[in-house]
Amino acid sequence: QQQVKQSPQSLIVQKGGISIINCAYENTAFDYFPWYQQFPGKGPALLIAIRPDVSEKKEGRFTISFNKSAKQFSLHIMDSQPGDSATYFCAALNSGGYQKVTFGTGTKLQVIP
């Protein structure tokens, strides 16, 4: 049972372009939505996170947009750079319980010069 659906599976963007990754969740008990970034051969690292009481959160070139009614959220990478090439995972958890994080299936982003 995939509780967090992520798309696309892979994405190629030109340098300077906007990368967009979409996620949808089913469990309405989820109330915290982090994004992780993973470089090849490394473990994932927390990139940015959002709670559903806000519709948007921006940190530098990275923005999360959140649509609570549609149970969807997305990551936008503005002015994409080759150094952004990595696999991105959306995730969700119920912050009221123990820290069980449910991950999406991942999006492999390649930014070409």
Added chain:
Amino acid sequence: DGGITQSPKYLFRKEGQNVTLSCEQNLNHDAMYWYRQDPGQGLRLIYYSQIVNDFQKGDIAEGYSVSREKKESFPLTVTSAQKNPTAFYLCASSIAGANTGELFFGEGSRLTVL
């Protein structure tokens, strides 16, 4: 430097053999986790532990075992009962009760069954 150390980085195993993956952390975190990563399937939780001498099954615990005798250590044994053990294994830790979704990951161990 504080962090999570996984070893070995690469491991080859013959069918029918058990293998143990090491995970050590010096972040003073109470909670530790093991995830399995397969292409196109994201990260799936195998086992987690919120405190020493206690651990719980995750979503795909069959064929795996763990122990938590020390706060710093959370080794994972992949047993011969695991039908498809070839995968990338990630250990993580977090502050118990933080509920921020922030997991600190090691660099992983890649297991290949020959």
